[in-house]
Amino acid sequence: MIEIDSEVGLSHPADRVWRALTEPELIARWFTEVEPVAGGHLLLYTAGLPGFDAAVDAEVTERREPELLELRCDEAGRRTRLTFTITPTAEGCRLSVREALEHGTWPAEQRARREECYQQALTGRLPAILDWLAFQQVDLRRDELGDTARLPVTAAIDDAPARRGRRLVLIAVLAAAVLAVGLTVWAVLPREPQPVAGSDPTPLPEPTVGTGATHPPRGAVSARPRPTTTTASARSTRSVAKPSRTPTALPPPAPGVTARYTTVSTRIFGYTGEVVVDNRGDVPVADWTVVVTLSKGGTVAGARGADWRQDGQTVTFTGPPVPAGGSQTFTFDVRDPDPRAKAPEGCTVGDEPCAGATATP
Known part of the structure; x- marks a missing residue:
């Protein structure tokens, strides 16, 4: 008996995965469109999927929610049995898909493409739809949550005197904070230099000598760079400029x-x-x-x-x-x-x- 086996671990509970396997509007989002037909059958529009030749007429033969779903499938005369098994795990659940050929043939290439189609649907599109479904469920059930999911609400009472008292205290605290900040700013602001008693407040003119050399004004002496700082900076510059080891390059790709x-x-x-x-x-x-x-x-x-x-x-x-x-x-x-x-x-x-x-x- 020729079989196709695919399996995927999902971070979702079994009941959510069961919905994705049994609700036609959800199946259409991750696998293919499904249409209920007479006699309890389902028509799967799989003709355009890799590994499928035509649409599949499926009949549910066994259903155990939320752990087992079995279908008997007929694809243009090729009959298979398709089984979905859901097993709970610590992270969520594990979904196993097995399709066994009961009548007809599967060329090797078609079987490989069909198995790849299942694998892509299970590992790519199905998890995305389950994530989307989880978001929808949380949003739809928002009003059903208990009080722990809402902010506490206090009953309204006439506490106008207490509110006025709290308001006065708050104003006093804010005023004290503003005053403290103002004092702090005043304390750290630079003060203008005060003239020494008996001295001439008029600044001295910049002296010049006959050689044409210019001396800096008296107030600029403090801006002269210190020798120790210059030496340290030079040492720092030399240490940065020191060549480092050349990193090992990644090996080039093979030629061609x-x-x-x-x-x-x-x-x-x-x-x-x-x-x-x-x-x-x-x-x-x-x-x-x-x-x-x-x-x-x-x-x-x-x-x-x-x-x-x-x-x-x-x-x-x-x-x-x-x-x-x-x-x-x-x-x-x-x-x-x-x-x-x-x-x-x-x-x-x-x-x-x-x-x-x-x-x-």
């Missing part, structure tokens, strides 16, 4: 290796990116590394065609060898709290930027 980035799909809180690594050289490339810089708060939910490791906003992808004149493609799903983010901030292969990479707006 380039990369191209494309955003293949978007959603409310994230997107799916695709990178094609091209080897334009004459020899196979065994090792290559693509570094993608996400916007702040962005995380990779999954990748296909490459291994990946995330450290902060930086995600490093590595993958199988690329033959001479060939290419290697991988895709990755990004969750981003900013709905405007539809592409990473940067993409490089070695130290060369990827073609087509655009910064997040």
Whole structure:
């Protein structure tokens, strides 16, 4: 029996995930449009999805809320059994999707594309819709919350005398504060120099000598730079100008290796990116590394065609060898709290930027 298995961990409770699996308007947001038909069947408009040939006529055969949903599907004569299993976890729940072929055939390429379609929907669009649904539920239930979610309200009473007393005390406190600030400012203001008794208040003229040398006025002597300060500044300048060690440069990419980035799909809180690594050289490339810089708060939910490791906003992808004149493609799903983010901030292969990479707006 040929099967397709996909699984995703979700930070949402099982009942919310159950709604996303059973309410047609929610299913249409993360998978495809659904229409109820006669006889208790559902019509899934999957003809345009990768790995699907036609619309699917689905019948619910088992339903245990909120843990199990099983459908018997007919896709233009190909019959399958599609099972959704929800298992609670400490973080939320785990959703497993299995489709088993009961009648007909699946070409290997079509099966791979179908499995990728499920994986993208589960790791990209479904979490975004669950986040959106969570926000909607919180907003709709705002008036149902208890008193702990609201500001305390005190009963109104006639306390006019007490209010007048408090007002007088407040005015007195403010006046004292203003007076204290004024005294402080007055104390720190510079005072004008007072003339010495018996001295001539008229300033002396600047003396000149026959050599043409000019002496600074008496009041400017204090502005003369101190030798110790000048020496310290010179030492500081020399220490800054001292050459430092040259940092180790990143290794250059393998000769002839380039990369191209494309955003293949978007959603409310994230997107799916695709990178094609091209080897334009004459020899196979065994090792290559693509570094993608996400916007702040962005995380990779999954990748296909490459291994990946995330450290902060930086995600490093590595993958199988690329033959001479060939290419290697991988895709990755990004969750981003900013709905405007539809592409990473940067993409490089070695130290060369990827073609087509655009910064997040």
